[in-house]
Amino acid sequence: MSTKPQILSIESIARTRLFHVERMGLRFSNGVEVEYERLRSGSAGAVLVVPMQDADTVLLIREYQAGREAYELALPKGRIEKDEAVLDAANRELMEEVGFGARRLQHFKSVSLAPGSMTHMTHMVLAQDLYPQRCEGDEPEPLEVVPWSLSQLDQLLQRDDFTEGRSIAALFMVRDLLARQRAAC
Amino acid sequence: MSTKPQILSIESIARTRLFHVERMGLRFSNGVEVEYERLRSGSAGAVLVVPMQDADTVLLIREYQAGREAYELALPKGRIEKDEAVLDAANRELMEEVGFGARRLQHFKSVSLAPGSMTHMTHMVLAQDLYPQRCEGDEPEPLEVVPWSLSQLDQLLQRDDFTEGRSIAALFMVRDLLARQRAAC
Numbered sequence: 040m041s042t043k044p045q046i047l048s049i050e051s052i053a054r055t056r057l058f059h060v061e062r063m064g065l066r067f068s069n070g071v072e073v074e075y076e077r078l079r080s081g082s083a084g085a086v087l088v089v090p091m092q093d094a095d096t097v098l099l100i101r102e103y104q105a106g107r108e109a110y111e112l113a114l115p116k117g118r119i120e121k122d123e124a125v126l127d128a129a130n131r132e133l134m135e136e137v138g139f140g141a142r143r144l145q146h147f148k149s150v151s152l153a154p155g156s157m158t159h160m161t162h163m164v165l166a167q168d169l170y171p172q173r174c175e176g177d178e179p180e181p182l183e184v185v186p187w188s189l190s191q192l193d194q195l196l197q198r199d200d201f202t203e204g205r206s207i208a209a210l211f212m213v214r215d216l217l218a219r220q221r222a223a224c
Numbered sequence: 225m226s227t228k229p230q231i232l233s234i235e236s237i238a239r240t241r242l243f244h245v246e247r248m249g250l251r252f253s254n255g256v257e258v259e260y261e262r263l264r265s266g267s268a269g270a271v272l273v274v275p276m277q278d279a280d281t282v283l284l285i286r287e288y289q290a291g292r293e294a295y296e297l298a299l300p301k302g303r304i305e306k307d308e309a310v311l312d313a314a315n316r317e318l319m320e321e322v323g324f325g326a327r328r329l330q331h332f333k334s335v336s337l338a339p340g341s342m343t344h345m346t347h348m349v350l351a352q353d354l355y356p357q358r359c360e361g362d363e364p365e366p367l368e369v370v371p372w373s374l375s376q377l378d379q380l381l382q383r384d385d386f387t388e389g390r391s392i393a394a395l396f397m398v399r400d401l402l403a404r405q406r407a408a409c
Contacts, residue, residue, distance in 0.1 A: 041295060041365070044288055053238040053245070057261040057341065060240050063290055071364040075290040076242040078263075103229055104339035105248055105260040110226060111339055148381065150389040152337055154289035154296055156242065161389070179256040180226070196333065196397065204335040204346070204390040211396035212381065 042068040052076070080159040084149075086129040087116040087205055089213045090137055090166040094221075095190055097210065098137050098169075101183040101200075112185055112198070114206040116161070117176075129164035135176030137184055141166035148212055150205060163209045165216065189214050227253040237261070265344040269334075271314040272301040272390055274398045275322055275351040279406075280375055282395065283322050283354075286368040286385075297370055297383070299391040301346070302361075314349035320361030322369055326351035333397055335390060348394045350401065374399050 047064035054060070059079045066072045090098040099112045115136040119128040126144040134140050145165045152159045187195055192210055195201050232249035239245070244264045251257045275283040284297045300321040304313040311329040319325050330350045337344045372380055377395055380386050 041286075041288070041368070043293070043295070044364075046293070053240050053243070055238050055245050055247075055261055058238070058243070058245050058263060060238070060243050062240075065288075065290065065364075067288070067364045069365050073364045076240055077291045078243060101226075102340070103226070103250075103252070104336075105250065106262045106342045106344070107336060107339040108228070108231070109339075110228070111336075113339070148392075149387065150392060151289075151292060151296075151387040152389060154292040154294075154298070154388055155287070157291045159291070160387075179229075179250075179252045179258045180254050183226070193400070202334065202336040202345075203339055204337060204393045207333075207335065208389045208392035208396065211393065215378070 044068065047072070076156065078157040078159070080157065083119040083121065083123070084160040084162060085116055085118050086125060086132055087114050087161050087163050087209055088129045088133050088166050089114055089163065089209050090133055090139060090141065090169060091213070091217075092169060092186060094217065095188050096186050097189055097213070098139070099185045099187050100136055101185055102178075103180075107202070110200065111203070112187075112195070112201045113203045114209055116205075119162070125162045126164060129162075129166065131174065133166055134172050134174035136178070136182050138171060138173040139169040140172035142168035142170065147216060148209075150208060152205070161205055163205075163212070165213055189217070229253065232257070261341065263342040263344070265342065268304040268306065268308070269345040269347060270301055270303050271310060271317055272299050272346050272348050272394055273314045273318050273351050274299055274348065274394050275318055275324060275326065275354060276398070276402075277354060277371060279402065280373050281371050282374055282398070283324070284370045284372050285321055286370055287363075288365075292387070295385065296388070297372075297380070297386045298388045299394055301390075304347070310347045311349060314347075314351065316359065318351055319357050319359035321363070321367050323356060323358040324354040325357035327353035327355065332401060335393060337390070346390055348390075348397070350398055374402070
């Protein structure tokens with residue numbers, strides 16, 4: 040295992056409402072010095088929820104994605120609020136975006152977005168035993184809920200309007216996790 | 225399918241060497257107006273390579289990730305250069321980061337990073353029939369290459385130093401893709 044580079048400096052070089060860019064000076068263990076830029080996440084991270092309506096049906100949402108300038112399918116997600124626990128944030132986002140609460144919530148993996156240039160982490164939560172419960176979110180329009188069969192994951196991957204890396208990773212992980220749960224029964 | 229919101233304005237509000245933030249004014253079809261911020265990717269996007277040394281062994285790299293301030297395992301990746309084709313970029317990154325070229329390259333999916341707030345796209349490429357070939361990259365230190373068995377993907381997911389969402393998604397997709405190729409033979 041390599042020795043970590045020494046952090047020579049970290050300075051804030053740009054800040055907007057949503058984004059905060061830092062410049063880092065690093066000296067690697069071989070003496071090479073470099074400057075990197077990274078995006079610092081202001082929040083406690085995000086949650087991404089995999090809501091299972093039954094053993095095979097996941098609830099996706101269709102939402103306008105301003106980065107892509109298109110409506111896309113993805114799993115519900117959102118920022119964790121200050122002092123909010125991961126599972127509470129997941130259940131809140133589920134109520135706001137999908138209109139369900141969950142009696143069973145399981146945090147199964149935390150993933151980075153682009154670990155070389157962003158500090159951001161997303162905590163993935165499996166939500167089961169759903170019940171209807173709607174909470175008011177900050178969405179500019181109601182989101183369409185799209186049930187999808189996990190056994191048809193291949194067809195979902197072929198769609199041009201399903202692109203988000205974290206949603207793809209989460210669905211595969213949950214497909215394996217549920218298969219292991221079934222095998223254990 | 226909803227009517228796309230009307231884009232009322234796009235303005236550049238911050239720019240550093242690596243990051244470019246835009247503010248967008250949008251009017252949704254229900255009349256609601258909102259302001260969003262998004263990160264505009266300056267480049268032609270990125271490639272992420274899944275290099276298979278044999279039918280089950282993928283070559284990961286261990287690299288210092290400045291966003292996480294830690295060494296992590298991930299798939300090789302990098303930016304596509306101006307006027308460079310996706311497969312050429314994938315083979316170049318493979319030579320620079322792993323020390324192999326590939327005789328067979330297949331672009332199997334393009335994924336977004338955070339489509340709501342970033343324009344960035346990553347093109348995923350399966351690399352097979354590898355041969356030793358090293359090219360000079362811009363890494364500050366040599367990267368460690370770590371072979372991993374795709375049949376041991378579960379153990380990889382349990383590691384705290386394997387977090388990158390796109391790498392997780394790509395390994396699952398390739399595992400399925402190779403299983404389908406074997407089934408077809």
